[in-house]
Amino acid sequence: MNIRSEDFETQLVEFKPLKDFFVGVDSDGCVFDTMGFKHRECFCPAFINVMGLQSVSLIAREVWEKVNLYSRTRGVNRFIALTKAMDVLREHPAVIKKGVAIPELDEVKKWISREPKLGAGTLQEELTRNPHPDLLLAMKWSEAVNVAVQNISRTVAPFNNVHKTMSRLSGAADTIVVSQTPYRNIELEWREHGILPYVRMIAGQESGTKAMHLRLAALGKYPAEHILMIGDAPGDLQAAEECGVLFYPIIPGKEEDSWKELLDEGIDRFFSDRFLGEYAENKTRDFLATLSQ
Ligand SMILES: [Mg+2]
Incomplete structure (x- = not known):
């Protein structure tokens, strides 16, 4: 892209x-x-898959929906939502009890803090300068979301x-x-x-x-x-x-x-x-x- x-x-x-x-x-x-549909069927499955959250998938889904649909962060930019959901998940008692490591995505947070245009284009530019695994993970997730959206969201009027x-x-x-x-x-x-x-x-x-x-x-x-x-x-x-x-x-x-x-x-x-x-x-x-x- x-x-x-x-x-x-x-x-x-x-x-x-x-x-x-x-x-x-x-x-x-x-x-x-499309909001509920996209988050449940496109964003969330990619979130669980790409971020390796299979063992806590039920909690991951609950957290993703809370952050993106049912709280004041509803509709926030996808990369901000990603780091926020990971932070909430990391603090979740059931996740701590299971001992599942949730990546901090620090490099993504740093990019968010200095980049006003949080999109695939600017992330790609950032990746050419700094091919950090956190940023690669965010890109991989974002692309998986786009593919899912293009594949299945056409019927929503x-x-x-x-x-x-x-x-x-x-x-x-x-x-x-x-x-x-x-x-x-x-x-x-x-x-x-x-x-x-x-x-x-x-x-x-x-x-x-x-x-x-x-x-x-x-x-x-x-x-x-x-x-x-x-x-x-x-x-x-x-x-x-x-x-x-x-x-x-x-x-x-x-x-x-x-x-x-x-x-x-x-x-x-x-x-x-x-x-x-x-x-x-x-x-x-x-x-x-x-x-x-
Ligand atoms: Mg909206």
């Missing part, structure tokens, strides 16, 4: 407003009901009302995908389900963090109250808060209701400057209340 991450960044910097509003929309778990909502949004707003999934996976899924025409570009993990996507593509180009991030994870909220822009949550477990409400009420509020304040605060509060710490 040879992804030149600077090309993706240039695309964001050169993004020009065509409309008065801007919308960044996350993909996994937000537009597609967008949530109800995504088409209608995206169609209305894109009528009055410049809309892009803001995601931590590799660009190619997103393009494949959005094209397959006929929703690619609603967005002007895809910002995936190769283009940096979600906050970077919003900052480079939108900040200073539109008024802050005309910029909306739609997402299903605390990281999406955090990116919006970091940039001082609006956030609409697609609440885990209530995704279809969330899209319906966005279509029926949220969009009109956004386009008529009535989103900020009590409405936005209530949405964020309900969202955070559904996820454990």
Whole structure:
């Protein structure tokens, strides 16, 4: 794989407003009901296999799902999720009792701490400089995940009302995908389900963090109250808060209701400057209340 991450960044910097509003929309778990499925069937089996967790597979699965689906780290970049899950697993009483050694992945953590664009392209660049076994392991795992995703995720359709909502949004707003999934996976899924025409570009993990996507593509180009991030994870909220822009949550477990409400009420509020304040605060509060710490 040879992804030149600077090309993706240039695309964001050169993004020009065509409309008065801007919308960044996350993909996994937000537009597609793929979050649980991908984690259970793609990320987790590769995690157990590549990290050698066969003897503690049940606990590994529980930890992986907790970190990625049911806590405040839901939707975090895959490499951050990997190190976090390994750390949680290492401290798990049943794992300690069994005497299973869980790799520290220190070199991956060091790479994460200095690299803002956590994707296959930058990991490959890092590997050419530093072919450390930790980094090779992370790459091997990430590639196994991508293969699994490409092989089995085609049948998952967008949530109800995504088409209608995206169609209305894109009528009055410049809309892009803001995601931590590799660009190619997103393009494949959005094209397959006929929703690619609603967005002007895809910002995936190769283009940096979600906050970077919003900052480079939108900040200073539109008024802050005309910029909306739609997402299903605390990281999406955090990116919006970091940039001082609006956030609409697609609440885990209530995704279809969330899209319906966005279509029926949220969009009109956004386009008529009535989103900020009590409405936005209530949405964020309900969202955070559904996820454990
Ligand atoms: Mg998501």
